[in-house]
Amino acid sequence: MDTLKHIALRGGLKDFVALSSRELGQALGVSQQSASQRILELLNDALIQRDLASRKQRVKIAAKGLETLQREYADYLRVFELRDRISITGRTTSGLGEGAFYMRQRGYKDQFRKKLGFEPYEGTLNLKVSGADLSKLMILIGEKGIPIDGFEAAGRTFGGAKVFRATLKGVDCAVILPIRTHHTDILEVISKEFLRNRLGITDGDPVALDIEL
Amino acid sequence: MDTLKHIALRGGLKDFVALSSRELGQALGVSQQSASQRILELLNDALIQRDLASRKQRVKIAAKGLETLQREYADYLRVFELRDRISITGRTTSGLGEGAFYMRQRGYKDQFRKKLGFEPYEGTLNLKVSGADLSKLMILIGEKGIPIDGFEAAGRTFGGAKVFRATLKGVDCAVILPIRTHHTDILEVISKEFLRNRLGITDGDPVALDIEL
DNA sequence: ATTACTAATCATCGAGTAG
């Protein structure tokens, strides 16, 4: 964790950075040997990539390493920044129409009506989150929210989820997240109304979602 | 570090929270014995306080522990949010006049002239930072800045500090921070001129400081 | 139920050194 963070501080999130095991060891207060060992561990866990072609090795944080750091960052955001609401900005994207399928299930609909006080429009507004806001999304993933139980219907299983009340441009809505997601950048927004029409938003528009925790 | 973070997540920053060694162990993925040991270590380092009066121990993060967490948080802020300039907004507050005393010392004045290119007005403008901007302040605390050496004069010691060039409403100035700052929410701004008069600001006015890293 | 001691086990570290 500490090693990964240090690589990130060196700029390893953007590109490969030269980082000898001696340098790393000094920075972390451990020996060259231990630093080398730590690099190997990170490699083994696929948290970083390495280019050992030239004299000095160059390292770069891999996708899995970025996730790890974001989760850690999200913890600190929770510690220091958390109020009762959080604002996440995302860009409207056209989903795969999957959302509508799930929204049509009675097993979900009934729970939404009971727990949120409205029966959602059969379709979701997908917001693609990027950059710094991804860490805020991590906070959501870590929060409990309002639980939506999984159920069985039509011979298949529908997984559990959690929802958070929210507003989007003043309109009441909710965000829904699968109960166990760790790597997503999509927020699914449900509402009583067809949000796209109601708010006049089209794909690519950035909108700020104000979420209640 | 991990243990301390977990206590913070449980609300240990604000007040004592009940946290048995078994609970902590499970949360951290270690045994009850190790969790107990970690609590003892944190206590020994004065990072937390403990109340062992009742059955379950209750722990609370001490001042030193808060600092530790803030430093760690600042690292993650640097990783995910950092640019080359940072804008921090604070409200003008009347200091205790202490700043003026320090600014009068030749040991500091000479360094300012040499390293900043101006000799500051004998007095500081204090900005009280709150809310989300506090996290930006933590970035500053973690950055190196321009070092100001400590010295001895008049039979006492004047500690080291670090400064950052900045502008306030277009006027060149600098922020000064003690080299090992404790938990602070005050930014001390120095400038060639008497900023209050120059900018016509009075106590309570919010001003945005644009700081160079 | 707790917390935390002791003793055994296991992982981590660094010195020396090879490639």
Added chain:
DNA sequence: TCTACTCGATGATTAGTAA
């Protein structure tokens, strides 16, 4: 120089258990 191996020492962790 560099990385990274072996291996003995030093830490950390845990099971058992006392208070």
